[in-house]
Amino acid sequence: MGGVTVGQIGLGYWGKNLVRNFDELAELTWLCDASAELQQQFASRYPGAHVTADFTALLADPALDAVVIATPVPTHYALAKQALEAGKHVFVEKPPAMKGAEMEELLALAEERELVLMPGHLLLYHPGVRKLKELVEAEELGDLLCVYSNRQNLGIIRRDENALWSLGVHDLSVILYLVGEEPEEAIAHGNAFLNPGVEDVVFCYLRFPSGKIAHMHLSWLDPHKMRKLTVVGREKMAVFDDMELERKVTIYEKAPWEPAGTYGEWRTRTGDIFSPKVANDEPLRLECQHFLALVQNGPDGHKEARDGLSVVRALDRLTESLRG
Ligand SMILES: NC(=O)c1ccc[n+]([C@@H]2O[C@H](COP(=O)([O-])OP(=O)(O)OC[C@H]3O[C@@H](n4cnc5c(N)ncnc54)[C@H](O)[C@@H]3O)[C@@H](O)[C@H]2O)c1
16 A cells, blocks of 8 residues: 555644554655644654645645544644645544534535545444444344443543543444434433533433434543443344453343243343454554555545544534533
8 A cells, every 4th residue: 555645734642643554554745733843753753754834735745645634623624625625535533524514515525526535433443343333234133222332431621622522423433333324313411510611421312213222421520431332132232342451342142032922021031141253453553544445446435424424413413402
């Protein structure tokens, strides 16, 4: 994949991880950040790349294929739009926009110009989440009934994004991926205890047209450090626990059953509990490889951008409910 030329804007906490991967997987030719200190640091670490504070300098380079955006969320939409208009493929950290209408505009631009627009929904490249999807698609769990996520910890206390936007975007991307539908009902409750207008604790409820339901508990005011997703099927149940080192996915052979002739009298049964093998590959590397493959082979129906639009739309509706 060495052939794709990549330029990145945003070299902060998360950006440096993307730079490391794209430097290894592609040809990193431009690095851009507003901070002079970061420019200096990255110039000495990546002497082969041009380093600048001027985003238009990257966009003006006809030899640059793709732009990676890892700046703060409120800047994503404008930067992604500028890059697409300049004819560049775009990888943009999640979420690419803060309004459904803005994301629709980005998707339309990508479609019109046949450019890749891929939001950085990291968990979708996690082998544990892929395993869950495999189980759901193979109907290993029976009908999917309900999914719920726990993303809680004490900190990091954010001041610009609330828990829904900062934490919920991860779980929403996975829930929509597993359910394969957009919610018809999206309700959120929460409160801002520390910084006015920035909810620290948010509970969300989603109901899908098929009747499946989902819930998310998002909080940075919590005694538990949890990054867990539970999937309840009619035949089996499964848990993805990202805090576990080895047993990322556990399958429970637990289910309700209705003995013949006892209509409406449900009993439960419990069988084995086991952990399938989950590859140890780094999700971020898989995500970067996927982007480069799209750049080389074409946007393939713009699936990633469409999924990104579903996530932004759901966030938009949950925000409306939270504020309502
Ligand atoms: N996928 C994940 O798991 C994950 C984890 C953390 C952060 N993120 C995402 O990564 C993005 C960046 O987060 P972060 O924690 O690295 O933030 P950060 O504040 O550490 O870094 C952002 C950088 O962008 C630069 N910047 C901002 N506006 C700019 C502009 N207009 N031109 C040039 N440079 C500009 C800043 O100088 C800063 O260095 C966010 O969208 C965040 O949601 C994703």
